[in-house]
């Protein structure tokens with residue numbers, strides 16, 4: 516069977532997200548997914564179920580508590596299956612900013628005076644500031660700057676920055692402004708030749724397809740679950756061989772109990788359990804499109820990722836093309852998605868009117884978006900963009916439809 520011909524069933528997808536039926540949100544075209552996504556019914560159901568009968572202290576022997584604990588463990592375990600990690604390699608925390616901060620604090624242990632840390636100017640600040648702060652521990656900070664002509668982080672440039680003193684490299688898998696997918700696998704290969712620890716920020720990547728962390732061979736990888744159809748939590752993956760050597764930042768008696776030792780406290784229980792709903796949604800998505808049952812979850816995710824990329828490419832390329840062609844608009848990043856080389860996160864400014872004004876017009880026309888620097892202020896600063904006014908960002912995901920694309924272009928034509 517030619518599986519390649521299978522296309523994402525957008526009606527099925529949208530039917531899984533109650534926001535598309537809710538009186539408050541149903542008439543809006545949602546283009547702010549890089550800020551935070553809608554959640555499928557499965558997630559809401561899991562949250563409600565937990566809160567109804569099992570919102571007690573988990574892990575005791577009475578059934579409400581026992582089930583609460585079992586579901587909390589299950590949520591983490593299912594996520595390890597989706598991203599190809601081991602059970603003790605995943606930590607769920609409050610946000611990516613928190614996760615990266617506690618991680619940088621733990622990695623301090625490996626930093627000696629004069630060691631070098633490479634950060635980029637394309638990343639969200641969450642994957643820059645915690646590493647820059649290690650200056651206080653004696654580290655020298657080196658900046659990998661993106662090319663101002665094409666807005667890309669070039670590996671040839673990175674090669675020139677790596678020295679025998681480089682210890683850590685913090686880089687985004689996909690910028691929340693530029694949208695290009697950085698070749699993290701290649702970057703890790705290069706860095707590992709010099710035993711450099713690579714921290715990948717997958718926040719803008721994961722909503723468009725969960726990563727296979729072992730295939731990337733990245734040392735630490737993080738993404739925000741509230742942008743991958745879940746509640747306001749974030750996931751941090753770390754290779755076991757590094758995690759086990761990190762200091763305990765939690766209660767003293769937890770010594771050796773990695774990954775719980777990384778974070779001073781645990782995640783919100785009800786939100787953690789609702790992550791089971793993300794797994795269920797993706798599994799249902801798989802079975803809605805494919806029948807084959809003898810695949811691992813990583814293999815199923817890989818097939819769904821392809822469906823999602825094809826769909827996202829179809830709905831976002833007309834917008835990229837439209838903005839690119841307009842002489843009064845300045846598009847950041849690639850003007851076309853091809854073979855998943857870019858996420859459908861589209862940022863632009865106008866040479867004539869402010870980003871704020873454009874965003875107001877879009878909102879008036881029931882297109883949910885905003886103007887901002889989206890905390891990628893070093894990226895915007897390098898591009899000479901006003902940090903207050905920022906860019907207009909249109910960020911799509913697999914539940915955006917072709918109708919929404921057409922509506923958006925019609926509104927842009929009026930501006």
Ligand SMILES: Cc1ncc(COP(=O)(O)O)c(C=O)c1O
Nearest residue numbers: 610611612639641691718719739
């Ligand atoms: C690329 C990227 N990295 C990191 C973050 C920070 O994530 P959090 O809000 O979970 O701290 C964001 C948030 O928008 C982001 O877009």
